Amino acid sequence: MDFDVIIIGSGPGGYVTAIRSAQLGFKTAIVERAELGGICLNWGCIPTKALLRSGDVYEQLGHLGDYGLAIEGRSYDFGKVVERSRKVAAQLNSGVGFLMKKHKIEVVAGTARLEKGSPAPKVVVALNAGGSRTLQAKHVVLATGARARTFPETGLVPDGERVWTYREALVPKAAPKKLIVIGSGAIGIEFASFYRALGSEVTVVEMLPRILPVEDEEVSKAAHKAFEKRGIQFRVPANVKKLSKSKNGVSVEIEAGGKAETLEGDVAIVAVGIVGNVEDLGLEALGVKIERTHVVTDRHGGTGVAGLYAIGDVAGPPWLAHKASHEGVHCIEHIAGLPPSNLTAPIPGCTYSNPQVASVGLTEAQAKEKGLEPKVGRFPFRVNGKAIAMGETEGFVKTVFDGKTGALVGAHMIGAEVTEMIQGFALAMTLEATEAELQATVFPHPTMSEAMHEASLDAYGRVLHI
Known part of the structure; x- marks a missing residue:
């Protein structure tokens, strides 16, 4: 065996699992095709909070009179707002790299694919530097995460210019004057809140009867009222029929209350759920069961294939970083034969809007x-x-x-x-x-x-x- 444990993916689920694995005495490797820390640290949870903080501070400057304070005018440099967000992500990315070295976890930079092996599937890595490397371990943990869901039939497909996912929304060249956000879950609402704080005209489209639909109904209604007070407009419930792009913007055809309407904007953000990263891993050939783009597991992360486990977003909802970390620790402690961490512990959910x-x-x-x-x-x-x-x-x-x-x-x-x-x-x-x-x-x-x-x-x- 090259390793005791190989983890595929270095997001909050993967890198935390690797650290706990090393703490338990396992010789551990982690395979990552992009940045250490995964989407959450580099393109999700952390940089969005940095943007939101800038938005909150800027918005507070407009209310200084409420505190007996005053300044001469206010303005922002959007490039520097984005730059700060990227620096925050880079700092934490570097921190994950330090933790890997501290715990003597080997980081293999490349794209993994699984093949039949014993006692666990072999991990064949197409190395980013060129060539390939085949690894064998006693246990393999999938922590490949998920990505934004798209809907090609209605035009809800990101192009990096006029249609964004969370990734493009983090690093645009300028804040759009008119923004349409499709989806009112945490991701959609957070971007709506940030861009509205900087003065963008924002409209949120939600298919379900209320925004933040997973929240308690009273909270959902209060949030709707609070966001409208800040100037965010809503179309709820509304179905998106078609999104069309032009050189200057986007048009979103919707149907709400039996009436058709066309919304015009500079940019649209698609935030209508996620799909698990299960493609091109060789899972089907191994007999791994997949339902609705997510790997089916038992309560310990087992996939039913000897030596293969899955945790975090790729294993299903709730799609939260802290849930992935908790599942990873539980999984590796189960592998080690320890009394595993409590999987029935309640999982908080947070939306960092204003x-x-x-x-x-x-x-x-x-x-x-x-x-x-x-x-x-x-x-x-x-x-x-x-x-x-x-x-x-x-x-x-x-x-x-x-x-x-x-x-x-x-x-x-x-x-x-x-x-x-x-x-x-x-x-x-x-x-x-x-x-x-x-x-x-x-x-x-x-x-x-x-x-x-x-x-x-x-x-x-x-x-x-x-």
Whole structure:
């Protein structure tokens, strides 16, 4: 055997799996055809947050009068905004490279393909530098991720000029004056929020009845209202019939409420889901089961093919970096024969728009569908002391408890920095906290996190400040 473990793909799932593998004493290699850190670090999670931060700061400059401050005018250099985002990604890419060296993980730069072998499939790598190399390991972990879904039949195919995916939206030469975003999930809403902050005229088209459709309905409605207040326009629900390109822009033909409409813009961003990177890996020949572009696995990441595992986006939803990392650690600990990490731990979801949206666990509707008798609490930031002092009073915290056991089964937030606060509820759910523990917890004052406490109290009629 060349290695004990080979991981294909170095995104948050792959490189974290490799590190844990090395910690467990396995001789480990990782195969990557592009940049270390994968899409998330280089073209997704991290650089988008850098852009959003620039947008937030620029937008705040327009509200300095609310804080008794003033400046002479405001402007931005779009090239430098993008440059900062790329520098942030490059810094973290370098950090992953350092971690690979620190843990003595061999990095093989190239494109992998699997062939039959024993005790695990052979990994044949077409090296980026030329030539090929065949590797054999006891265990192979697929962490090849996913890419943006396209719809050629309606023209929703990126061309790098007029039709973008998240990748093109990160590095354009200039901010579009008129932008059409197709899809209102986290990716679509984040780009809509960023470009609107810089002054673009933004219209979001969503096929489902409401934006951010995976979120609790109350949060979804509040987000819609908040984004409209910032000037983002919506067409919900609406079906895209056709996208046409011209030298000067795009036209998107939609149907909403039985009425046809044509939207005109400089650019369109396609953000309507993802497909797993399962092609050209030799999976079909090995007998790997694939459903709807994703590898079918058992609870430990096993594919049913001896020695072959899959984790992260390629193995199915939720398509989140932290889920991929958690799955990878679980998978490698299972391979090592250790009691694996808890796969039933709740997975938070975050949207880094303005305002931010965060959630974990069941929505109120899902709790009812499961036959629970939910006790629901709410607390608005408009009466939270820290939020008022910060001028960030938009939004609220919502808690969902099981009425029979008192267990916290879901939490949902919209407002400033709620993506940082949600982990408190995720920890509580992992520790199987009930309303008693949350209500007995001392929250520091003044903080926005006090709204979490009050929402827990409100579910049982004990709210203090409304």
